[in-house]
Amino acid sequence: MPSYYRGYILVRLKIIGTEWKVVERLKGLKSTEPDEDWLVTYSTPVYGGWDLIVECSFSKLQDLDRIVTFLRVDEQLSQWIEETTTLMGSKNDYPG
Numbered sequence: 001m002p003s004y005y006r007g008y009i010l011v012r013l014k015i016i017g018t019e020w021k022v023v024e025r026l027k028g029l030k031s032t033e034p035d036e037d038w039l040v041t042y043s044t045p046v047y048g049g050w051d052l053i054v055e056c057s058f059s060k061l062q063d064l065d066r067i068v069t070f071l072r073v074d075e076q077l078s079q080w081i082e083e084t085t086t087l088m089g090s091k092n093d094y095p096g
Contacts, residue, residue, distance in 0.1 A: 002037070002059055003059075003092045003093055004037075004057040004058060004059050004092060005057065005058055005059070005061075005064070005088055005089055005091075005092045006055065006056070006057055006088065006089040007055070007056045007057070007058060007064050007067070007086060007087065007088040007089070008053060008054070008055055008056075008086070008087040008088070009053070009054040009056065009067070009068060009071065009084050009085070009086050009087075010050040010052070010053055010054075010084065010085045010086075010087070011050060011051055011052040011053070011054060011071070011081055011083075011084050012049075012050055012051055012081070012082045012083040012084070013051040013052070013080055013081060013082060014079070014080060014081065014082040015079075015080055016051070018080040019045040019051055019052055020045070021076075021080060022043070022052055022077060022080055022081065023043045023044065023045070023052070025074070025076055025077060026040045026043045026054060027040075027043070028040075029067075029070075031063065031066070036062075036063055036066060037058065037059040037060070037063060038056060038057065038058035038059070038063035038064070038066065038067055039056065039057055039058075040054060040055070040056045040067070041055045041056060041057050042054070042055040043055070050085075054071075059092070064086070064088060068084060068086055071084055072084070
């Protein structure tokens with residue numbers, strides 16, 4: 001069974017009130033390319049300095065880059081997202 005890293009992406013929105021649109025857009029998002037192995041496991045609005053948190057799992061660091069890039073360049077998401085900060089676990093022990 002493969003093991004995965006966990007990543008957490010904090011999202012600040014350009015437009016307050018679009019939180020659930022972003023959550024819906026990310027629901028079920030996963031890799032489609034044969035050389036990629038990642039998925040968004042959870043996203044929800046949060047209180048504080050950030051508007052959303054997105055949890056993802058991935059097997060390679062390049063996969064995390066693909067997720068973050070998607071958040072920044074997707075036609076819909078790029079209209080709603082102003083800024084992201086990415087955190088990642090240091091061990092790849094999340095069960096697949």
